[in-house]
Amino acid sequence: xxxxMGKIVGIKGxxxxxSGIKKPRIYDTxxxxxxxxxxxxxxxxxxVIIQVFGATEGLSIGDEVKSLNKPLTVELGPGIVGxxxxxxxxxxxxxxxxxxxxTQRMFEKLDKKRRWEFVPLLKKGEKVEGNDKIGxxxxxxxxxxxxxxxxxxxGKVKEIYEGKFTLEDVVCFLETKNGEVSLFMYxxxxxxxxxxxxxxxxxxxxxxxxxxxxxxxxxxxxGGSACIAGGFGSGxxxxxxxFTKWVNADVKIFLGCGERGNEMADLYSTITALKxxxxxxxNNCVLIINTSNMSMIAREAGVYTAITIGEYFRDMxxxxxxxxxxLSRWAEALREVSGxxxxxxAEEGYPPYLTTRISEFLERSGAVELKNGFGSLxxxxxxxxxxxxxxxxxxQATVKAVGTGLFLNSELAYRRFYPAxxxxxxxxxxxxxxxxxxxxxxxxxxAIVEEAKRILExxxxxxxxxxxxxxxxxxxxxxxxxLIARIxxxxxxxxxxFSSDYYCKPEKSAKILSIIIKFYxxxxxx
Numbered sequence: 001x002x003x004x005m006g007k008i009v010g011i012k013g014x015x016x017x018x019s020g021i022k023k024p025r026i027y028d029t030x031x032x033x034x035x036x037x038x039x040x041x042x043x044x045x046x047x048v049i050i051q052v053f054g055a056t057e058g059l060s061i062g063d064e065v066k067s068l069n070k071p072l073t074v075e076l077g078p079g080i081v082g083x084x085x086x087x088x089x090x091x092x093x094x095x096x097x098x099x100x101x102x103t104q105r106m107f108e109k110l111d112k113k114r115r116w117e118f119v120p121l122l123k124k125g126e127k128v129e130g131n132d133k134i135g136x137x138x139x140x141x142x143x144x145x146x147x148x149x150x151x152x153x154x155g156k157v158k159e160i161y162e163g164k165f166t167l168e169d170v171v172c173f174l175e176t177k178n179g180e181v182s183l184f185m186y187x188x189x190x191x192x193x194x195x196x197x198x199x200x201x202x203x204x205x206x207x208x209x210x211x212x213x214x215x216x217x218x219x220x221x222x223g224g225s226a227c228i229a230g231g232f233g234s235g236x237x238x239x240x241x242x243f244t245k246w247v248n249a250d251v252k253i254f255l256g257c258g259e260r261g262n263e264m265a266d267l268y269s270t271i272t273a274l275k276x277x278x279x280x281x282x283n284n285c286v287l288i289i290n291t292s293n294m295s296m297i298a299r300e301a302g303v304y305t306a307i308t309i310g311e312y313f314r315d316m317x318x319x320x321x322x323x324x325x326x327l328s329r330w331a332e333a334l335r336e337v338s339g340x341x342x343x344x345x346a347e348e349g350y351p352p353y354l355t356t357r358i359s360e361f362l363e364r365s366g367a368v369e370l371k372n373g374f375g376s377l378x379x380x381x382x383x384x385x386x387x388x389x390x391x392x393x394x395x396q397a398t399v400k401a402v403g404t405g406l407f408l409n410s411e412l413a414y415r416r417f418y419p420a421x422x423x424x425x426x427x428x429x430x431x432x433x434x435x436x437x438x439x440x441x442x443x444x445x446x447a448i449v450e451e452a453k454r455i456l457e458x459x460x461x462x463x464x465x466x467x468x469x470x471x472x473x474x475x476x477x478x479x480x481x482x483l484i485a486r487i488x489x490x491x492x493x494x495x496x497x498f499s500s501d502y503y504c505k506p507e508k509s510a511k512i513l514s515i516i517i518k519f520y521x522x523x524x525x526x
Contacts, residue, residue: 004067006048008032011059014052014297015340018065024048027071027192033063035106037088039072039301042341051297051337053088071193074305075109076312077147077167077186078116081139081251082282084268085109087290087302110186115164118147118171118185122157129154130196131315132371134172134183135162142283146316147171150187151196191304195311197368206434207321207378210246210503211239213421213493216449216513219438220404221430222319223367223376227327227398230408231388235420238497239408240325240382241267245274245281246503249321249378251313253286255306258299258329261291292329300333307364307379314368314375322365324381327358331394347393355397362401390425404428417494423456442510448517452488455520459485477524484520492516 010017016038018030030038030050036059042049050065074089084092094107116137128134130151139145155176165171165185172183189195206219220226230236237259244254244267256264267287274281288306290299303324310322324330331354338351346352367376381402385395388410399405405427412420438445458481466474466482474482492512495501504512 004069006030006065006067008059008061008063008065009047011056011061013336013340014054014056014295015337016050016052016056016059016065017047018050019047021048021065021067024067025069027190029068029070029072031066031068032059037072037106038065039297040067041337049341051300052295053298053301054295071190072301073188073190074308075186075188076309077110077184078137078139078145079110079114079167080286080309080312081143081145081284082286084287084289085305086294087257087288087298087300087305089305092289110167112167115166116185118162118165120160120162120171122160122172124157124159126157127155128157128174133316134160137185140283142279147183147185148187148312148315149174149183151189153181155181189308189312191301191308194364195308195315197315197370199369200366201369201374202433203367203374203376204433205437206430206506207319208248208506209243210505211242211419212495212504212509212512213419213423214406215504215506216492216509217423217453218404218406218421218426218428219430219434220378220380220428221433223365223378224404224430225362225365225379225402226381226404226406227395227402228380228382228406228408229385229390229395229399230382230413230420231385231410234388234408234410234413235418236382236384236408237263237325239406239419240323240380241270242497242502243321243380244271244285244323246276247321248319250318251284251286251310251320252281253288253306253310253320253322255302255322255324256287256289256291257302257324257326258290258292258332259325261293264289264291296333296336300330300337303327303330303361307361307377310377310379311364314377315370317370317373317375319376319378321378321380324379326382326384327361327398328382328384328394331358350393354393355400358394358397359401362398403430417489418497419495421493423493424460438506438510441507442514444514445510448510448514451517451520452492452513455481455484456488480520480523484516484523487516487519488513 006018006020009019028040037053038050040048041051089109090107120135122134128149132149133146136144136146155174158173158175160172167186170182174181205222207222228236272282288302290302310320313320335350365377365379383395383398385392407422407425408420409422435446462478462482
C-alpha cells in the first residue's frame with residue numbers, strides 16, 4: 001500500500017475513520033472505493049477523520065481510500081454559466097441522463113470535449129500577472145467569458161493562439177522565472193481559499209433589486225452583504241427568487257442549500273423560460289443546488305463552491321450576486337458533523353466556530369480593484385429561524401456580519417402584505433454610501449425618504465391611540481398622518497411579485513414617493 005493509500009477502520013454516518021495515509025493534510029481530498037469523494041477534516045495520531053460527499057451505504061471496514069494530495073477545488077472556465085451543479089460542482093444534467101435518482105458516480109465538472117472559439121487579447125512579449133485577461137470566448141449570445149491568468153502566476157507571453165480549442169488545449173505559453181508555463185482556458189482553485197486581489201474599494205453604488213422598500217429604505221451596496229431573515233411562510237424564497245430574476249447584476253449565482261427540491265425545480269423552470277428584453281435570464285445565471293435529501297456534507301461544501309465561482313467572475317470585472325438560500329440549513333449541516341465528531345456544543349447544539357464560519361463566508365463579498373476598473377461580489381443570504389425567533393444563533397451570527405438586514409414579519413405575510421419587511425427591525429448601513437448616487441436621480445431623494453420614515457414612525461403611535469379611542473376621535477392632523485401612512489404602505493411599500501408591479505426602477509420609486517409626500521404637504525396646508 002503506497003503513501004497515499006489507507007483503509008477504513010470506522011464508519012459513523014457520513015464520517016469515516018481511515019488509517020494508513022502517510023503525511024495527510026487538513027482539507028486534502030480523497031477517493032473512496034474509486035467513485036466517492038471525501039475530505040480530510042481532522043488528524044488523530046496515525047488516523048484521519050474524513051467527511052464523505054455522498055452516502056456511506058455500501059462502505060465497509062477495510063475499503064481502500066486514496067489521498068489526492070490536494071484540496072477540494074472547482075474548475076473555473078467556459079461552461080459554468082447556464083449550468084446546474086451540486087455542492088461539489090458535479091453537473092446535475094449528467095445525473096438526469098442516467099435516471100431520476102442521483103448515483104455515487106462522479107462526472108467531469110466542465111465539458112472537456114466541447115470546442116470554444118478563443119479570441120486573444122494579448123500579443124507576444126506582453127507582461128501579465130494573476131487575474132489578467134488573455135482572451136475571451138462567448139459562452140452564449142449574451143455572455144462574454146474572459147480567460148484569466150491563474151492567480152499567483154506572473155510572466156511574459158511567449159506564444160498565444162487564436163481559433164477553436166477544447167478546455168484541455170494550450171492557448172498560451174508564458175515565460176516565468178520558474179520556466180515555461182502552459183495556460184489553458186480553465187484552471188482549478190481551492191474552494192476554501194479566497195482568490196487574491198489588489199485592494200478592496202468602496203464604489204458607493206447600490207445594487208438595484210426592483211423592490212421599492214429595499215432600494216429606498218434599506219439599500220444594498222454593490223459589493224455589500226445582506227441577509228433576509230424570516231420564519232416559515234414569510235416570503236423569503238419568493239423575495240430571493242425575485243432578486244435572482246431581476247437584480248441588475250452581470251452574473252447571478254443561486255445557491256439552494258438544503259431547501260426543498262420542488263422549489264428548486266420551480267426556480268429552474270421559471271429562469272429557463274423567462275426573458276428580459278429578449279434575452280434569456282439563464283444565460284447569465286449559475287445554479288448550485290443541494291436539496292434537503294442530498295448529501296449533508298456536499299451542502300456544507302456548496303457554500304464555498306458558490307462563493308469561489310462568484311470570485312472568479314468578479315475578477316473578470318463583472319458585478320456578481322450570490323444568493324444563498326439558506327444559511328440555516330448550512331449551519332444545521334455543521335451542527336450534524338460537529339455532533340458526529342463529538343465536539344463540545346455551544347448554544348442550541350451548534351459548534352463553537354459557527355460565527356467564525358458564517359463571517360468567513362460573508363467577508364468574501366466586496367468590490368475589488370482590477371487592472372482596468374473593478375469587479376464586485378454581493379452576497380444576499382437568507383436565514384430561517386425556527387418559529388421566527390430572531391434571537392437564535394444563526395440569525396444573530398449572520399446579522400452581525402452583514403451591512404443590510406431584512407427581517408420579514410409573519411403577521412404582515414398572513415395579511416398578504418408582501419414583501420413582508422419589518423420596518424422597525426430591518427436596517428441598512430449603506431444608506432449614506434449610496435445617497436449621492438440616488439441624488440443624481442432626484443436631488444431631494446434623501447429628504448423625501450426621511451420624511452416618509454418620519455410619517456410612518458408617527459403613525460405607529462397613532463395606531464396605538466386609534467385602537468383605544470377609535471379613528472373618529474383622532475384630531476385632523478392625526479387623521480392626515482394615518483391616511484398618508486396608509487398610502488405609503490399600500491401604494492409604495494406593497495409590491496406583488498406575480499403582477500406587472502414585480503419590478504420598479506429607482507426613478508419610478510422616487511417619483512411615486514415624491515408625489516405622496518407632495519400630497520401630504522399640500523393637504524397639511526389646507
